[in-house]
Amino acid sequence: MRDVYIVGAGMTQFGKHLERSLRDLGREACLLALKDAGIRPKDVEAGYCGNALAPAIQGETGVGQNVFWEVGISGIPIVNMENACASGSTALREGWMAVAGGFYDVVMVIGVEKAVMPKGTMLNVGAGELETKLGEVFPGYFATIAQKHMERFGTTRGQMAQVSVKNHIHGALNPYAQFQKKFTVEEVLNSPMIADPLTLFSCCPNSDGAAALILCSKEKANKANSRAIRLAASVLATGTYDNQRDITNWEVEIRAAQQAYKMASLGPEDLDVVEVHDAFTICEILHYEGLGLCPLGEGGRLIDEKATELGGRIPVNPSGGLLSKGHPVGASGVAQVVEIVWHLRGEAGERQVQGARVGLADMMGGNKEGDTRACTVHILVKE
Amino acid sequence: MPDSAKNIPNTTIGSAVPVQEGLFNYPLADGERPALKGNRCIQCGKSFFPKRTVCPECFVSGQMEEIELERQGVIYASTVVRVSSPTGIKAPYAYGYVDLPSNQLRVFALFTGADPGSFVPGRKVELVLEAISKDREGNTVIGYKFKPVAG
Numbered sequence: 205m206r207d208v209y210i211v212g213a214g215m216t217q218f219g220k221h222l223e224r225s226l227r228d229l230g231r232e233a234c235l236l237a238l239k240d241a242g243i244r245p246k247d248v249e250a251g252y253c254g255n256a257l258a259p260a261i262q263g264e265t266g267v268g269q270n271v272f273w274e275v276g277i278s279g280i281p282i283v284n285m286e287n288a289c290a291s292g293s294t295a296l297r298e299g300w301m302a303v304a305g306g307f308y309d310v311v312m313v314i315g316v317e318k319a320v321m322p323k324g325t326m327l328n329v330g331a332g333e334l335e336t337k338l339g340e341v342f343p344g345y346f347a348t349i350a351q352k353h354m355e356r357f358g359t360t361r362g363q364m365a366q367v368s369v370k371n372h373i374h375g376a377l378n379p380y381a382q383f384q385k386k387f388t389v390e391e392v393l394n395s396p397m398i399a400d401p402l403t404l405f406s407c408c409p410n411s412d413g414a415a416a417l418i419l420c421s422k423e424k425a426n427k428a429n430s431r432a433i434r435l436a437a438s439v440l441a442t443g444t445y446d447n448q449r450d451i452t453n454w455e456v457e458i459r460a461a462q463q464a465y466k467m468a469s470l471g472p473e474d475l476d477v478v479e480v481h482d483a484f485t486i487c488e489i490l491h492y493e494g495l496g497l498c499p500l501g502e503g504g505r506l507i508d509e510k511a512t513e514l515g516g517r518i519p520v521n522p523s524g525g526l527l528s529k530g531h532p533v534g535a536s537g538v539a540q541v542v543e544i545v546w547h548l549r550g551e552a553g554e555r556q557v558q559g560a561r562v563g564l565a566d567m568m569g570g571n572k573e574g575d576t577r578a579c580t581v582h583i584l585v586k587e
Numbered sequence: 588m589p590d591s592a593k594n595i596p597n598t599t600i601g602s603a604v605p606v607q608e609g610l611f612n613y614p615l616a617d618g619e620r621p622a623l624k625g626n627r628c629i630q631c632g633k634s635f636f637p638k639r640t641v642c643p644e645c646f647v648s649g650q651m652e653e654i655e656l657e658r659q660g661v662i663y664a665s666t667v668v669r670v671s672s673p674t675g676i677k678a679p680y681a682y683g684y685v686d687l688p689s690n691q692l693r694v695f696a697l698f699t700g701a702d703p704g705s706f707v708p709g710r711k712v713e714l715v716l717e718a719i720s721k722d723r724e725g726n727t728v729i730g731y732k733f734k735p736v737a738g
Contacts, residue, residue, distance in 0.1 A: 339730075340672075343670075344668050348666050351666065355708065398668070398669055399666045400667045400669070
């Protein structure tokens with residue numbers, strides 16, 4: 205297997221882009237990544253596009269071919285990937301495999317989504333699942349996880365709210381974030397209840413946006429630019445749907461993280477900066493534990509210790525996370541890695557984690573039988 | 588008449604259709620009590636709900652037998668949803684996971700018949716069949732729910 209490097213990274217601002225199309229958003233991200241890498245569209249040998257909802261919301265399929273053609277890329281293999289929230293990070297893994305396996309020297313990965321819905325409507329995804337037909341909604345599943353985590357480990361509503369407070373403080377420093385507004389713990393707790401114990405400001409928004417990366421082999425990276433970041437591990441795992449499992453952790457995440465650490469010959473103690481899938485506040489607490497940033501059950505304590513704030517021992521979601529940066533579903537997994545690339549290069553502006561050399565991005569996608577369908581873990585290293 | 592049958596709405600307009608085929612008998616025969624139908628692998632004994640065609644452990648076809656799940660269970664986890672569902676359930680409504688210990692199964696279910704906030708983990712509940720929504724054709728969709736065990 206060959207070493208794989210990221211030489212180009214770009215993204216649109218996340219938020220409401222009501223007047224812009226998927227192609228328009230995708231084009232912006234692709235052009236930024238190409239320019240950043242200093243390569244031409246005709247140098248790209250394969251393209252991977254993550255998108256989750258366009259068939260359901262816009263009635264559009266083949267988004268990858270549409271977006272890549274916007275920047276003059278055609279004729280090459282182009283693949284559309286759907287893995288719910290992990291669609292973009294799954295596309296990244298496909299690109300990584302192609303370069304690592306020696307099939308191509310330069311590939312492009314894009315995640316793009318328009319998920320902002322007209323007011324008063326809800327996403328109708330997973331409509332074929334029994335739980336959805338019975339009346340399950342996304343926040344409710346995570347609410348049951350929060351209830352059990354509180355019951356088993358004594359995690360508090362205040363600790364969960366603090367995740368949202370922290371990520372909004374970070375997001376206010378990020379010009380790409382959807383929300384530039386800070387909240388207090390009280391404001392998070394007193395916002396409208398969505399599914400006990402999760403309030404409105406404990407849930408990420410639906411967003412529009414796109415993010416793109418250019419991956420290449422070591423030889424090409426040396427030629428492209430001097431700011432290449434090595435993609436040291438790329439893992440995709442699927443849940444086991446164990447019917448009676450303890451829902452206070454995701455076995456699939458623990459397994460994926462261990463595989464990634466082994467692949468990179470690194471451990472959680474080596475990480476300088478982390479981006480996780482904080483679709484709901486409780487998720488970030490479970491991710492601390494699943495990634496080994498703290499022992500199982502101590503995620504609430506980690507947030508109390510301020511370890512995961514900018515300036516703390518291990519900053520998590522310096523971008524603002526999904527809660528503040530926004531969540532254009534298929535783009536989020538790529539945008540997390542764009543953020544890590546910027547930190548490792550020292551280009552993250554006001555929210556820069558000083559001296560960061562190793563970063564990790566963790567994404568989860570979709571629920572099935574009370575478990576997670578897809579979990580990706582990527583580890584990036586500045587050499 | 589079984590107590591739970593009182594929860595089934597009078598369906599003179601449109602017809603009543605089960606949310607998914609094979610989960611439970613509907614309509615019930617005279618005197619029949621509502622029950623969830625799962626199946627079990629006769630090789631390894633593992634139970635499934637909804638039914639599976641093949642056991643994912645043993646993967647031998649023709650080895651599955653239908654079973655009736657126990658009607659009473661214990662709440663494992665729950666929440667109260669404060670926004671109406673895309674399927675038309677008016678907020679607030681409660682749902683969660685119910686453990687059926689003798690079947691070694693946990694099922695997702697809506698809760699009914701008491702204050703939504705009262706369905707806390709550990710509470711004993713029993714199965715009922717009830718209307719859950721209307722489909723596009725105006726039919727009443729019948730699902731399964733759990734209500735508090737009397738007494």
